Amino acid sequence: MSQVDTVIKVPAFGPSEARSATGARRFVRLDAPFQMHRGGVLPRLDIAYETWGELDQHAGNAVLLFTGLSPSAHAASSPEDQASGWWEEMVGPGRPIDTRRWFVICVNSLGSCFGTTGPASIDPRTGEPYRLNFPVLTIEDIAAAGREVVHHLGIRKLHSVIGPSLGGMSALAFCTLFPEMSHGLVAISSTSRANAFAISLRSLQREIIRSDPAWRNGSYAADRPPLMGMRLARKLGMITYRSAEEWDQRFGRERAGGEHDAGDQFGVDFEVESYLEHHAQKFIGQFDPNCYLYLSRAMDLFDVAEHSGCVATELSKPGVDRALVVGVETDFLFPLHEQEQMAECLERPGREVEFVALPSLQGHDSFLVDMDGFRPVIARYFDRS
Amino acid sequence: MSQVDTVIKVPAFGPSEARSATGARRFVRLDAPFQMHRGGVLPRLDIAYETWGELDQHAGNAVLLFTGLSPSAHAASSPEDQASGWWEEMVGPGRPIDTRRWFVICVNSLGSCFGTTGPASIDPRTGEPYRLNFPVLTIEDIAAAGREVVHHLGIRKLHSVIGPSLGGMSALAFCTLFPEMSHGLVAISSTSRANAFAISLRSLQREIIRSDPAWRNGSYAADRPPLMGMRLARKLGMITYRSAEEWDQRFGRERAGGEHDAGDQFGVDFEVESYLEHHAQKFIGQFDPNCYLYLSRAMDLFDVAEHSGCVATELSKPGVDRALVVGVETDFLFPLHEQEQMAECLERPGREVEFVALPSLQGHDSFLVDMDGFRPVIARYFDRS
Numbered sequence: 001m002s003q004v005d006t007v008i009k010v011p012a013f014g015p016s017e018a019r020s021a022t023g024a025r026r027f028v029r030l031d032a033p034f035q036m037h038r039g040g041v042l043p044r045l046d047i048a049y050e051t052w053g054e055l056d057q058h059a060g061n062a063v064l065l066f067t068g069l070s071p072s073a074h075a076a077s078s079p080e081d082q083a084s085g086w087w088e089e090m091v092g093p094g095r096p097i098d099t100r101r102w103f104v105i106c107v108n109s110l111g112s113c114f115g116t117t118g119p120a121s122i123d124p125r126t127g128e129p130y131r132l133n134f135p136v137l138t139i140e141d142i143a144a145a146g147r148e149v150v151h152h153l154g155i156r157k158l159h160s161v162i163g164p165s166l167g168g169m170s171a172l173a174f175c176t177l178f179p180e181m182s183h184g185l186v187a188i189s190s191t192s193r194a195n196a197f198a199i200s201l202r203s204l205q206r207e208i209i210r211s212d213p214a215w216r217n218g219s220y221a222a223d224r225p226p227l228m229g230m231r232l233a234r235k236l237g238m239i240t241y242r243s244a245e246e247w248d249q250r251f252g253r254e255r256a257g258g259e260h261d262a263g264d265q266f267g268v269d270f271e272v273e274s275y276l277e278h279h280a281q282k283f284i285g286q287f288d289p290n291c292y293l294y295l296s297r298a299m300d301l302f303d304v305a306e307h308s309g310c311v312a313t314e315l316s317k318p319g320v321d322r323a324l325v326v327g328v329e330t331d332f333l334f335p336l337h338e339q340e341q342m343a344e345c346l347e348r349p350g351r352e353v354e355f356v357a358l359p360s361l362q363g364h365d366s367f368l369v370d371m372d373g374f375r376p377v378i379a380r381y382f383d384r385s
Numbered sequence: 386m387s388q389v390d391t392v393i394k395v396p397a398f399g400p401s402e403a404r405s406a407t408g409a410r411r412f413v414r415l416d417a418p419f420q421m422h423r424g425g426v427l428p429r430l431d432i433a434y435e436t437w438g439e440l441d442q443h444a445g446n447a448v449l450l451f452t453g454l455s456p457s458a459h460a461a462s463s464p465e466d467q468a469s470g471w472w473e474e475m476v477g478p479g480r481p482i483d484t485r486r487w488f489v490i491c492v493n494s495l496g497s498c499f500g501t502t503g504p505a506s507i508d509p510r511t512g513e514p515y516r517l518n519f520p521v522l523t524i525e526d527i528a529a530a531g532r533e534v535v536h537h538l539g540i541r542k543l544h545s546v547i548g549p550s551l552g553g554m555s556a557l558a559f560c561t562l563f564p565e566m567s568h569g570l571v572a573i574s575s576t577s578r579a580n581a582f583a584i585s586l587r588s589l590q591r592e593i594i595r596s597d598p599a600w601r602n603g604s605y606a607a608d609r610p611p612l613m614g615m616r617l618a619r620k621l622g623m624i625t626y627r628s629a630e631e632w633d634q635r636f637g638r639e640r641a642g643g644e645h646d647a648g649d650q651f652g653v654d655f656e657v658e659s660y661l662e663h664h665a666q667k668f669i670g671q672f673d674p675n676c677y678l679y680l681s682r683a684m685d686l687f688d689v690a691e692h693s694g695c696v697a698t699e700l701s702k703p704g705v706d707r708a709l710v711v712g713v714e715t716d717f718l719f720p721l722h723e724q725e726q727m728a729e730c731l732e733r734p735g736r737e738v739e740f741v742a743l744p745s746l747q748g749h750d751s752f753l754v755d756m757d758g759f760r761p762v763i764a765r766y767f768d769r770s
Contacts, residue, residue: 132650196636196657197629203658204620206651208593211613218650228596235589236621244582244720251581253688265517265603266591266678269685272581273588293651300654303638332717335629 024050024081025073025115028152037144038301040135044124048108048115049073049149050081052091053099062155063097063382064146064182065106066163066170069295070287072114075106089371096379097162105153109170110145111137111294119218119290132218137294139166139302143173147181159385160184160322164367165334166295169302172315172342176304179319185346186324186381188367188374189331191338192311192345193303198333201240202296205233209289218290230284230292235276243330243363247272315345324381326356326374331364354381409435409466410458410500413537422529423686425520429509433493433500434458434534435466437476438484447540448482448767449531449567450491451548451555454680455672457499460491474756481764487544494555495530496522496679504675505607517603522679524551524687528558532566544770545569545707549752550719551680554687557700557727561689564704570731571709571766573752573759574716576723577696577730578688583718586625587681590618594674603675615669615677620661628715628748632657700730709766711741711759716749739766 025048033041050073055062065075067086076085076092076099091097091104108116111134119134126133150158161182163171168190175185191198212229214220254271268274308314323346327339336357343355360366360373367374410433418426435458440447450460452471461470461477461484476482476489493501496519504519511518535543546567548556553575560570576583597614599605639656653659693699708731712724721742728740743758745751752759 136650193638195629196632196638196655197624199638199655200620200624200632200657200661203655203661204617204624207620208617210651211617213598232589232593232596235585235592239582239585239589244580244717247581247585253578253581253584265521266595266682269682270581270584270588272585276585276588297651297654332629 024078026050027115028149030148034145036135037138037140038136042117042135045110045117045145045148046115046121047110047117047145047149049105050075050078051103051105051153052076052078053101053103055103055153055155059153059155060157060159061101062103062105062150062153062158064150064158064161064171064174065091065097065104066142066146066161066167066174067106067109068163068165068167069292069299070112070283072112073106073108073116074114075104086368089375090378096375097382102159102382105149107146107149109142109166109295111142111291111298113288113291116145118288119294120222120288129222131290134290134294136301137298139169139173139298140177142166142170142298143177146170146174147178150181156181158182158184160186160382162186162188163190164188165190165364166299169299172304173302175319176307176314176317179317182320184322184324184381184385185320186326186378187339187342188326189328189334189339189364190342191302191334192315192342193305194300195335195338199300201236201333202300205236206293206296208233208236209293215289218293220289225285225289227284230287230289231280233292234280234283238276238279240333241363241365243332243361245330246361246363249361251275311341312345315342316348318348321351323351323353324356324377325353326358326367326377328358328360328363328366328370330359330361331366333364409463411435412500413534415533419530421520422523422525423521427502427520430495430502430530430533431500431506432495432502432530432534435460435463435491436538437461437463437489438487440488440538440540444538444540445542445544446486447488447490447535447538447543449535449543449546449556449559450476450482450489451527451531451546451552451559452491452494453548453550453552454677454684455668457497458491458493458501459499460489471753474760475763481760482547482767487767490534490538492531492534494527494551494680496527496676496683498673498676501530503673504603504679505673514607516675519675519679521686522683524554524558524683525562527551527555527683528562531555531559532563535566541566543567543569545571545767547571547573548575549573550575550749551684554684557689558687560704561692561699561702564702567705569707569709569766569770570705571711571763572724572727573711574713574719574724574749575727576687576719577700577727578690579685580720580723584685586621586718587685590621591678591681593618593621594678600674603678605674610670610674612669615672615674616665618677619665619668623661623664625718626748626750628717628746630715631746631748634746636660696726697730700727701733703733706736708736708738709741709762710738711743711752711762713743713745713748713751713755715744715746716751718749 030045034045071086111118161171168187209229212226215226251272256274325343327336360370362369415430419430456471493499496503546556553572594614597611600611636657641659710728712721745755747754
């Protein structure tokens with residue numbers, strides 16, 4: 001298995017990624033076939049990642065960070081890439097995951113479109129993008145690709161693996177697949193298995209994208225993606241990522257500035273509609289629709305119980321000696337009781353498990369927004385190490 | 386204003402309505418222009434309704450029932466139309482709204498498509514369907530149309546006006562607009578004003594329909610409606626009408642029978658997806674898309690505070706002398722605290738207000754499903770009269 005650590009030219013999707021594709025991003029390339037969890041192989045796998053801080057002499061201070069569905073590996077700014085990252089307030093010198101102490105690695109998930117191989121990448125066997133010929137993607141594949149980066153960096157055991165949302169699933173899958181590879185686990189606003197309600201919402205998002213005639217059964221040209229489907233699916237995502245309580249306080253029944261056109265009976269009336277439109281427009285064009293479909297479905301398929309028939313049996317196996325599980329009261333996509341159950345199932349003699357329920361108002365997205373709530377919880381975990 | 390009470394030939398939308406369009410349905414026709422609440426007039430208005438039971442000598446036993454967004458006036462079976470109605474278990478001889486005692490009137494909402502004038506009806510001025518030339522529809526218009534039926538039947542004061550969901554809004558608007566016309570009010574799983582979260586979900590449903598190329602800016606042919614948009618919007622509706630708790634228990638992670646086609650990477654995997662598909666297919670073709678858009682937007686626009694600047698001021702005005710407000714703990718579209726607030730605001734000296742919070746598992750739809758929870762609450766209200 002040959003591994004190179006140079007900046008490979010990998011097609012990046014969208015303008016925002018192009019902006020941050022600077023010297024900070026590194027790649028691991030596996031030229032041997034990568035076996036996917038539910039069958040199929042990738043003849044070649046590139047994994048994009050970024051790092052912050054310095055690996056200590058014994059390679060004992062490494063923290064592996066998995067992302068939610070849509071971010072790149074650019075979790076925080078650095079001298080090589082000064083653009084703000086998706087978890088800027090959490091990772092950096094003097095921040096809760098203090099990069100003066102910890103060597104932080106963030107990987108772009110397998111199946112995504114920010115440098116790591118995914119459905120938008122070229123299949124070397126055909127010279128064409130994989131599109132729907134990409135094999136079924138699972139959270140376990142994302143975890144296994146993360147392990148390749150850890151291995152490549154010469155790290156035998158991580159201090160911790162951490163992730164929010166889909167990233168929390170990936171972190172949990174990592175600890176399940178590779179129980180000897182991390183001392184600690186931090187799972188944020190995540191779950192051990194997708195529930196029917198979240199499945200129904202994600203399934204509908206996928207159907208909305210697939211119903212856009214521009215999707216063309218996945219064969220859209222790179223410059224003509226199904227923008228309408230992506231915009232509508234993103235709006236549904238945004239609605240489910242927040243909470244009714246927050247929107248009551250934030251928007252209420254405030255009207256949008258400017259009446260809509262007399263000819264448009266159903267245009268934007270309310271500020272909340274204007275907000276959704278603005279943010280959905282920003283998202284589309286930045287994320288490849290087929291990659292979105294694959295990652296979304298991978299979340300539905302995730303169920304740690306598949307490894308041993310039972311969530312509790314699986315999570316109580318030997319592995320990490322410390323776990324922090326964080327959830328938010330207003331999260332209805334990954335409801336709090338699922339984090340509580342995860343924490344309960346992780347309990348075993350000799351393992352320290354902490355469960356934190358935050359009263360944040362911003363629903364599932366709170367880990368990106370309610371930094372006053374999240375910062376002390378994450379800081380305490382790493383400070384006590 | 387001429388009013389006739391004969392069965393007028395009004396185009397009915399879809400096969401299900403055609404089945405129930407028997408002798409039970411009656412019409413009031415107003416030939417004088419009907420002034421809409423936010424401007425515009427209907428040169429002619431037909432209002433479809435059904436009744437059950439007998440009006441007593443003093444016309445004092447009448448109950449007016451408004452419907453949710455999608456049902457027709459066929460709330461219950463009767464000798465003239467033996468098909469089950471949308472609230473079959475609630476209305477009838479020996480049922481909670483006992484038709485041996487009460488004269489029940491259910492109206493098809495203004496703007497709907499089951500006999501009452503709406504966007505799918507013919508504009509007599511043009512000979513063409515109104516489509517998007519229908520004036521802005523409000524809940525107040527639906528209430529005012531209901532009042533025309535009450536007036537036509539020679540009823541000066543109702544025993545009660547009652548409605549669930551949109552029907553609860555209509556009942557509340559009725560009591561606000563015509564404070565002398567009812568002794569009692571029963572509002573179920575409803576609200577005094579639409580909140581930002583519910584607005585965002587309904588706005589997205591409308592946008593999904595409008596994004597279907599077959600919608601053609603409202604000008605689809607009657608036999609070529611935007612079925613894809615309606616199917617997706619209906620699925621979103623179904624998701625928001627129920628609760629995560631119910632679906633966890635009902636579907637969990639159960640797989641759908643039969644693997645999906647190998648060629649369809651993103652077909653139905655889970656039982657919950659199969660359920661949504663089945664029910665969405667049943668709905669489309671039964672409801673006119675433009676009517677759906679108008680009724681959905683009318684809900685967003687509803688805010689009783691507009692009448693006097695404040696919900697509490699408006700609801701505490703003189704009017705009914707008895708009110709029952711019912712809500713469900715798992716309803717996240719019309720959350721319980723909104724019903725609680727409605728009940729609090731309805732309080733005034735001499736008015737008896739009861740607030741009932743039900744622990745039903747089925748979310749917003751509970752009033753249609755959890756009959757064991759709802760039956761005794763509604764029965765107690767009417768029995769005590």
